[in-house]
Amino acid sequence: MKDDQTLGERLRESGISRRGFLKFCATTASMMALPPSMVPAIAAALETARRPSVIWLSFQECTGCTESLTRSHAPTVEGLIFDHISLDYHHTLQAASGEAAEEARRIAMEENHGNYLLIVDGSIPQKDGGVYSTIAGITNLAMLEEVAEGAAAIVAIGTCAAYGGLPHANPNPTGAASVSDIISGKPILNVSGCPPIPTVITGVLAHYLTFGTLPELDHLGRPKAFFGNSIHDRCYRRPFYERGQFAETFDDEGARKGWCLFKLGCKGPTTYNACATEKWNQHTSFPIQAGHGCIGCSEPDFWDRGGFYDALSVPTDDAGNILLGAAVAGAAAGAAVGLMNRKKQNTDTRAHEKVTVDDLNGD
Amino acid sequence: MRTIENDDDLRAALTQMDVTDQRHVAALFVEDVLEYTHDSRLRHALSVVIRADASEAELKAAHRTARAAALDAHARCGADSDWSDQSPYFVARAAEAATGKNAKGTSSTLAWLVAMQCRMATCCLASETDQESEENTCSAQRRIAAEFINSRKDNGHE
Amino acid sequence: MSSASIEKGIRMIREQIDAPIASFFSSCVHCGMCADACHFYVQTGDPRYTPINKVEPMRRIWEQEYTLWGRIKATLGLSRKVNAQDFEAWEELVYDGCSLCGRCSLVCPVGNDISDMIRKIREGFAVAGHAPEGLVGATRRAVEIGSPMGVRLSALEAQIRHLKHDTGLDAPLDQAGADYLVLLSSMEIMNFPEYLEAIARIMQQAGKTWTISSRAFEATNSGVQIGVSDIAAELVQRVVDAAEELGVKTVISPECGHAYTAIRFEGPNLIGRPYNFRVQHILEVLEEFRQQGLLKTKGKETDRMTFHDPCQLVRKGGVIEAPRNLLGMVTDSFVEMRDHAEMNWCCGGGGGVSANERADELKSKAFNQKKSQLDELGVDTLVTACANCRITLEEGLERNDMDIPVIGLTEMLADHLVEEPGKGGET
Amino acid sequence: MSRLQDIPIQVLDGQGGQSETGNVAPVLHEIRHALARLASTGESTSIDLSAIPFAPGDEAALFGLLGQGEVSAVVNALGETRIEETTYPGVWLVTHRSPQETVLSTQIEITRTPSLLSTPAEDLSDALDALDHYLSSPTAQESA
Amino acid sequence: MTADAFLSFARGTGFDWALTIFVFGMLLRLFEVLSLGRKPDLSEGRGSGVQGGLKTIVTRTLPRAAVFAREPVRIINGYVFHIGFLAVLFLYEPHIELFDAKMGLSWPGLPTGIINALGVLTIFSLLLALALRLTSPVLKFLSTGSDYLAWLVTLLPVLTGYLAYNHMLLPYTAMLAVHILSVELLMVVAPFTKLTHMFSFMLARWYQGYRAGHRGVES
Known part of the structure; x- marks a missing residue:
C-alpha cells in the first residue's frame, strides 16, 4: 500500500493543470496564513512533498x-x-x-x-x-x-x-x-x-x-x-473598545450595534488564536461576531480562569466573604489594640501627678 | 497775668496753643520729671524741641531717640518687673509723644497727652500713702503752663 | 537633669495624644504646605521650622505606643525611641520657633491642627525640664505672685488712684453684682495704663457697671503658653472663683491674644466644667455697645491706618468683624494688609516667644514678614488689640527705622468718645 | 447536502455600505501603496483578505468601493476562479472557489496581469507536443 | 509560571490577599485612632461643631490664596495627579465593570481615549511630584523612606495600567497581570504608610472643622 510518488507527480497524474497547481498553492498559503509571496516556495515544496x-x-x-x-x-x-x-x-x-x-x-x-x-x-x-x-x-x-x-x-x-x-x-x-x-x-x-x-x-x-x-x-x-496574535489584536470590534463603547448586556442597544463585549467577560485580550481572521465555518463568523465574548479556549486551564462572564478586570473570587472576613478580623484586632490603648491612657491618667511650678526646673 | 487753677483750665489753655507751642510746653513738662530717669538721650531730645529753629529732620531724630529710649525702658513681657521702676519708661514715653507726631488723633492735644504721661511717671513712685508727689506734678504743670502763656503774652504773642 | 524627667516628659506627651492627634498623624503626607504658612520658616528658610516637624517626637511616641504597626517596628528596632537628645534638639523648635499662631493648621490640606499639637507637646517638654527659662520664671511669678511680670495689687491701686485723680472716674474693686468683671494683662498695667482709663470712660459712657477683682485681676495665662494644663487650670480657677463670687454676668478678656482663648475656650476644659458667666473679648464688648448704640464717638482719624489682627483673636477666637466695625467709627482711611483677618501673619511674639529671651533674634527675623506687609501697604498708623503684639510690633518697627506709631484699638476709641458734659468726666 | 449559506436566516449587517468599524479604510490605503509600488518599481502585491479582520458587511463595502472594471475572466481549474479588474486599473479581485462553489480564498492582486491568467512556461512544450500530435494525425491531414 | 497562571493568581488569590490586608489594615488603623477618644468641649461656643466639621471636610480641599501663591506648581501638580488618578480609577469602563461586578454599583465612564490621556498626565504629574520632593529643601527634609515608597506604589498602577492598555512592554496577558499585581501592592502597602490619608483626611478635617465650628472661627 506504500506509495513513493511525490505529491506533484500524483497531482499531474490526476490531471491537474499548471494553473490548477498554482491555485492550489495560493489557497494553501492562504490556509497556512502565510503571505501570498510564499506561493513560489510552497509550489517548489509541494513538488517534492512525500506522502x-x-x-x-x-x-x-x-x-x-x-x-x-x-x-x-x-x-x-x-x-x-x-x-x-x-x-x-x-x-x-x-x-x-x-x-x-x-x-x-x-x-x-x-x-x-x-x-x-x-x-x-x-x-x-x-x-x-x-x-x-x-x-x-x-x-x-x-x-x-x-x-x-x-x-x-x-x-x-x-x-x-x-x-x-x-x-x-x-x-x-x-x-x-x-x-x-x-x-x-x-x-x-x-x-x-x-x-x-x-x-x-x-x-x-x-x-x-x-x-x-x-x-x-x-x-x-x-x-x-495562527496563534501569534491575540483575538483582541485582530478583533473587528476593537475600534469600539478604543472609544469605550461597551455592550452592558447581551441584548442592549450596545450589543445590537456590535459594540465591544469586554464587560460581558470577553477574554479576547488574553487569548491567542486566529478566530478573528480565519473565523469559523468558511470565514462566516466567530464567537465575538456572533455576539458572545471569547472564553479563551486556546489558553491553558481556561476552565479555571474565573467566570466566562466576569470581565478581565474583575477579580475571579467572590470578594463578599473575603471582605467580611477581613473586616471582622480588622475590627477584632482594632478592638484589641483599642483596648490596649485605652488601658494605657487610663494608667497614664491615674499616674498623673499634678504638675507644679517646681517641676519645671530648667536644666 | 493768666493763672491756671484746675485741670480743665490747663486743658483748655493747652488746646488753644499751636503745635510748636504745645511741643514746647510738653518739653517743659517732661523736663520737670526728667530727674526720674538716668537716660541722658532724653535731655538732648527735649532740647531740640525747645529750640524754635529746630528743623524737621532734627525733630524726627529726636523723636526716634526718645522712642528707642521708651522701648528700652519698657517692662519686658514675662520678665520680673516692678511698678515703681516704670517711671523712666513713662518719662521716655512722654518725651516720645512730645517729639513725635501725635498718634492719638484729634481729640486730645499733644501737650495734654504728655502731661498725663508725666503724671503717670510720678504715680509710679508715689507710695500707697504719699499722695502729694502726684499733686505736686499737677500743680507744677499748671504753673509751667501759666508761666509759658504769660511769657508769650509779654513777647506780644497773643 | 535626671532621666526621670525625660520619662515624665514622654509619658506626659503620651497623655496628650487623643483621637484627633492620631488622625492628624495618620493623614500627614509631608506636603510642606504648613511650612509655607509659617513665618518662622518663611523668614529663616530653615526647614526645621516646618510646623509638622516640630511635633515629630510626639508622632514617634504615638506610632510606637498607639499603633500595632508602630509597636512591631519598635520591637524590631526599626524606629528609635524618643530620648534626651530629641528633647534637647526640639526645645528650640517647640518654644522659640512657634508662636502658636495657628496659621499652619488653617492651611493644612488634610486638616491637621498642628498648632494645637505643638501646644500639647509643650506639656511634655515643660515637665521634662525643657521649657525656656523666661517662660518658667514668668509661670512661677504667675502662680506665686499672681502675674507673670510680678505685678502686685499695689501697682493697680496706684493706677486706680491716678485715674480717680486725673479723670474723676472710679475703677471699683471687688464690686459684687457688676455687669462686667474686667481683667487686665500685666503688659497693659505696666506699659499701657491708658487701657484702664479707656475702659473706665467707655463703661461710664455706656452706663455699664464693672469691677476688677483684687484677687484675680491678671488675664494672661502662662500655664497655657508654657504648656502645663495643671498650672493653666489653677490660673483660670482664680478668675472663675472671683467672677462667680462677685456674681458678674460677663468676664472681659482685655487687649491680649492668648488670654482670650485661654479663658474662654481652654478654661472650661481645664477646670472640667462650663462657667455660669459669659467670656468676651473687649472688642466683642465694644462691638455690642456699638450695636446697641451705647458707644458714641466723634471725629475721624485722617491718617492712613491698618489693623494687625492678633492671631489668637482671629484664627483661634473668631473676632474678625468687630475690630473692622469699630475702626469704621473712628477712621475713614482704613486699609487692609494683604494677608489679614483669619490669614493674617503673626507679629512673631505670641505663644510665649516674647517672654523667651533666647528667641529674640528669631523673633526679629520673623517680624520681617510683618515688615514686608507694612512696606507694601504704606500706612501712617498701625492699630492692634493685643498688648504683646503692640510691644513686639513697636520693637520691630523701631529696629527697622519705620516711624509708624502703634496704638491699641480700645485706647483709640476712648480718645474719640463724645464728652458727656457734666456727667463725671473732668471734675 | 444543503450548504450553510442556504439556511434562510437574515443577518442584521451594519447600516449599509460604510461599516461602523472603519476597517475598510486601512485596506484601501494598503491597496493605494501597493499601486504606488507597482507604478514605481513594477513590483506586484497580493493581499489575502482572509487575514483581515472584517466585520459583517465590511467586505461587501470594500467590493462596493472597488467597483467593476473592464476585464473579468473565469479560470476553470480545480473549481472556478473569477478574476475581475476593479474600477482602478492594476487592482484585480481574485476569488478562488472549490468545485463545490465554496469560497476558498479571496485575494486582491495589484499587478499588470494576474499571475493565474498568464500561461505557465511549462505548458508551452505540452501544448506544442499536443498540436504536433494532432497535426500528424490522419484527421488533421484530411481537413487541411 | 506562564503569563496566564500569573494573571490568574493576580485576579484570584493575589486580589483576595490584597483586599484582606487592605481592609484589615485600614479598619485596624481606624479603630486605633477612634479608640483614643476625644474630650468633649465644655466651652461656650458660637456655632455648631457638626456643621463646622462637615463644612471643613469640603472647603479644606481648596488651598488658601496666600499659601497657593508661594507654591503654585506644587499645589496644582497635586491636584493633577489626584484628580488624574481618581478619574482613571473610577471613570475607566473596565474599572467601573469591576465595581459593578463586585458591588453592584455602576455609573457612566469617560471615553477610553480621554482616560488614556489622563493616565499619561498622571504619570508625568507623579514624576514631577517626585522631582519637587527631591529638590525642595522642606520636602527633602521631611521625607522618609515611607514617603518614597508611597509614591512608588502610587505610580506603578498608573504606569503599568497605561502600558497594559496600550499593549506595550510585555504581551497583554503578562502586562495586565503586572498591572493588577501593582494595584495589589498599593493595597497591601497603603495601611502602613501615609496612604492612610485617603480615608483619615476626612477624620482630621472633621476634628479641626468641629472645633472651629463650635468656636465660630474660620476653618
Missing part, C-alpha cells in the same frame, strides 16, 4: 476535534491533501476495529518507523496508572509512549492534548496531562482550541506536509502563524 504516514490517537477526548476536522467541509484542497496522506490509523474513522485495527497500527509503525506523523487529541490520564482511559486494554499513557517513540513529530490537536483541557480542569480527577507533559525529546506542535478552528488544523498539517518541518512556535508550542 507521509499519519497515526491519529484519540485519548480522553470528546471527539470535538475530530468532528471539527471532518466537519470542516474542507474544500477539495483539504480533501486532496487527505487523499494524499495515508491516514493509517484513526479508530473513529477507520472501518477496522479491535485486534485488526491494532494490527494495522503496528504495521504502519514498523514500516514508517521514525518518519510517521503522530496526531493526538484528548488528554492522557495518569492517575492510578492511567487506567481511566484505555484502547483495546492498553492505557493511553502506554500507547502514547509506545507510538511516540517512532514518530517524526507529534501534533497535539485541541486544548486537551496541548494543555490538558477540560479533564485537566480543577480537580482533575483522572490526573489528565497533556502530550508535552509526558513526551519530551520529540518536536511537539500544539494546535490548541476547544475545538481548534478546522482550517487551523488543516493549515498546520498542510504546512508539515508541504515543508516537512514544524512551523515557528510560540512559548506554548503553538504555531505563530
Whole structure:
C-alpha cells in the first residue's frame, strides 16, 4: 500500500493543470496564513512533498476535534491533501476495529518507523496508572509512549492534548496531562482550541506536509502563524473598545450595534488564536461576531480562569466573604489594640501627678 | 497775668496753643520729671524741641531717640518687673509723644497727652500713702503752663 | 537633669495624644504646605521650622505606643525611641520657633491642627525640664505672685488712684453684682495704663457697671503658653472663683491674644466644667455697645491706618468683624494688609516667644514678614488689640527705622468718645 | 447536502455600505501603496483578505468601493476562479472557489496581469507536443 | 509560571490577599485612632461643631490664596495627579465593570481615549511630584523612606495600567497581570504608610472643622 510518488507527480497524474497547481498553492498559503509571496516556495515544496504516514490517537477526548476536522467541509484542497496522506490509523474513522485495527497500527509503525506523523487529541490520564482511559486494554499513557517513540513529530490537536483541557480542569480527577507533559525529546506542535478552528488544523498539517518541518512556535508550542496574535489584536470590534463603547448586556442597544463585549467577560485580550481572521465555518463568523465574548479556549486551564462572564478586570473570587472576613478580623484586632490603648491612657491618667511650678526646673 | 487753677483750665489753655507751642510746653513738662530717669538721650531730645529753629529732620531724630529710649525702658513681657521702676519708661514715653507726631488723633492735644504721661511717671513712685508727689506734678504743670502763656503774652504773642 | 524627667516628659506627651492627634498623624503626607504658612520658616528658610516637624517626637511616641504597626517596628528596632537628645534638639523648635499662631493648621490640606499639637507637646517638654527659662520664671511669678511680670495689687491701686485723680472716674474693686468683671494683662498695667482709663470712660459712657477683682485681676495665662494644663487650670480657677463670687454676668478678656482663648475656650476644659458667666473679648464688648448704640464717638482719624489682627483673636477666637466695625467709627482711611483677618501673619511674639529671651533674634527675623506687609501697604498708623503684639510690633518697627506709631484699638476709641458734659468726666 | 449559506436566516449587517468599524479604510490605503509600488518599481502585491479582520458587511463595502472594471475572466481549474479588474486599473479581485462553489480564498492582486491568467512556461512544450500530435494525425491531414 | 497562571493568581488569590490586608489594615488603623477618644468641649461656643466639621471636610480641599501663591506648581501638580488618578480609577469602563461586578454599583465612564490621556498626565504629574520632593529643601527634609515608597506604589498602577492598555512592554496577558499585581501592592502597602490619608483626611478635617465650628472661627 506504500506509495513513493511525490505529491506533484500524483497531482499531474490526476490531471491537474499548471494553473490548477498554482491555485492550489495560493489557497494553501492562504490556509497556512502565510503571505501570498510564499506561493513560489510552497509550489517548489509541494513538488517534492512525500506522502507521509499519519497515526491519529484519540485519548480522553470528546471527539470535538475530530468532528471539527471532518466537519470542516474542507474544500477539495483539504480533501486532496487527505487523499494524499495515508491516514493509517484513526479508530473513529477507520472501518477496522479491535485486534485488526491494532494490527494495522503496528504495521504502519514498523514500516514508517521514525518518519510517521503522530496526531493526538484528548488528554492522557495518569492517575492510578492511567487506567481511566484505555484502547483495546492498553492505557493511553502506554500507547502514547509506545507510538511516540517512532514518530517524526507529534501534533497535539485541541486544548486537551496541548494543555490538558477540560479533564485537566480543577480537580482533575483522572490526573489528565497533556502530550508535552509526558513526551519530551520529540518536536511537539500544539494546535490548541476547544475545538481548534478546522482550517487551523488543516493549515498546520498542510504546512508539515508541504515543508516537512514544524512551523515557528510560540512559548506554548503553538504555531505563530495562527496563534501569534491575540483575538483582541485582530478583533473587528476593537475600534469600539478604543472609544469605550461597551455592550452592558447581551441584548442592549450596545450589543445590537456590535459594540465591544469586554464587560460581558470577553477574554479576547488574553487569548491567542486566529478566530478573528480565519473565523469559523468558511470565514462566516466567530464567537465575538456572533455576539458572545471569547472564553479563551486556546489558553491553558481556561476552565479555571474565573467566570466566562466576569470581565478581565474583575477579580475571579467572590470578594463578599473575603471582605467580611477581613473586616471582622480588622475590627477584632482594632478592638484589641483599642483596648490596649485605652488601658494605657487610663494608667497614664491615674499616674498623673499634678504638675507644679517646681517641676519645671530648667536644666 | 493768666493763672491756671484746675485741670480743665490747663486743658483748655493747652488746646488753644499751636503745635510748636504745645511741643514746647510738653518739653517743659517732661523736663520737670526728667530727674526720674538716668537716660541722658532724653535731655538732648527735649532740647531740640525747645529750640524754635529746630528743623524737621532734627525733630524726627529726636523723636526716634526718645522712642528707642521708651522701648528700652519698657517692662519686658514675662520678665520680673516692678511698678515703681516704670517711671523712666513713662518719662521716655512722654518725651516720645512730645517729639513725635501725635498718634492719638484729634481729640486730645499733644501737650495734654504728655502731661498725663508725666503724671503717670510720678504715680509710679508715689507710695500707697504719699499722695502729694502726684499733686505736686499737677500743680507744677499748671504753673509751667501759666508761666509759658504769660511769657508769650509779654513777647506780644497773643 | 535626671532621666526621670525625660520619662515624665514622654509619658506626659503620651497623655496628650487623643483621637484627633492620631488622625492628624495618620493623614500627614509631608506636603510642606504648613511650612509655607509659617513665618518662622518663611523668614529663616530653615526647614526645621516646618510646623509638622516640630511635633515629630510626639508622632514617634504615638506610632510606637498607639499603633500595632508602630509597636512591631519598635520591637524590631526599626524606629528609635524618643530620648534626651530629641528633647534637647526640639526645645528650640517647640518654644522659640512657634508662636502658636495657628496659621499652619488653617492651611493644612488634610486638616491637621498642628498648632494645637505643638501646644500639647509643650506639656511634655515643660515637665521634662525643657521649657525656656523666661517662660518658667514668668509661670512661677504667675502662680506665686499672681502675674507673670510680678505685678502686685499695689501697682493697680496706684493706677486706680491716678485715674480717680486725673479723670474723676472710679475703677471699683471687688464690686459684687457688676455687669462686667474686667481683667487686665500685666503688659497693659505696666506699659499701657491708658487701657484702664479707656475702659473706665467707655463703661461710664455706656452706663455699664464693672469691677476688677483684687484677687484675680491678671488675664494672661502662662500655664497655657508654657504648656502645663495643671498650672493653666489653677490660673483660670482664680478668675472663675472671683467672677462667680462677685456674681458678674460677663468676664472681659482685655487687649491680649492668648488670654482670650485661654479663658474662654481652654478654661472650661481645664477646670472640667462650663462657667455660669459669659467670656468676651473687649472688642466683642465694644462691638455690642456699638450695636446697641451705647458707644458714641466723634471725629475721624485722617491718617492712613491698618489693623494687625492678633492671631489668637482671629484664627483661634473668631473676632474678625468687630475690630473692622469699630475702626469704621473712628477712621475713614482704613486699609487692609494683604494677608489679614483669619490669614493674617503673626507679629512673631505670641505663644510665649516674647517672654523667651533666647528667641529674640528669631523673633526679629520673623517680624520681617510683618515688615514686608507694612512696606507694601504704606500706612501712617498701625492699630492692634493685643498688648504683646503692640510691644513686639513697636520693637520691630523701631529696629527697622519705620516711624509708624502703634496704638491699641480700645485706647483709640476712648480718645474719640463724645464728652458727656457734666456727667463725671473732668471734675 | 444543503450548504450553510442556504439556511434562510437574515443577518442584521451594519447600516449599509460604510461599516461602523472603519476597517475598510486601512485596506484601501494598503491597496493605494501597493499601486504606488507597482507604478514605481513594477513590483506586484497580493493581499489575502482572509487575514483581515472584517466585520459583517465590511467586505461587501470594500467590493462596493472597488467597483467593476473592464476585464473579468473565469479560470476553470480545480473549481472556478473569477478574476475581475476593479474600477482602478492594476487592482484585480481574485476569488478562488472549490468545485463545490465554496469560497476558498479571496485575494486582491495589484499587478499588470494576474499571475493565474498568464500561461505557465511549462505548458508551452505540452501544448506544442499536443498540436504536433494532432497535426500528424490522419484527421488533421484530411481537413487541411 | 506562564503569563496566564500569573494573571490568574493576580485576579484570584493575589486580589483576595490584597483586599484582606487592605481592609484589615485600614479598619485596624481606624479603630486605633477612634479608640483614643476625644474630650468633649465644655466651652461656650458660637456655632455648631457638626456643621463646622462637615463644612471643613469640603472647603479644606481648596488651598488658601496666600499659601497657593508661594507654591503654585506644587499645589496644582497635586491636584493633577489626584484628580488624574481618581478619574482613571473610577471613570475607566473596565474599572467601573469591576465595581459593578463586585458591588453592584455602576455609573457612566469617560471615553477610553480621554482616560488614556489622563493616565499619561498622571504619570508625568507623579514624576514631577517626585522631582519637587527631591529638590525642595522642606520636602527633602521631611521625607522618609515611607514617603518614597508611597509614591512608588502610587505610580506603578498608573504606569503599568497605561502600558497594559496600550499593549506595550510585555504581551497583554503578562502586562495586565503586572498591572493588577501593582494595584495589589498599593493595597497591601497603603495601611502602613501615609496612604492612610485617603480615608483619615476626612477624620482630621472633621476634628479641626468641629472645633472651629463650635468656636465660630474660620476653618
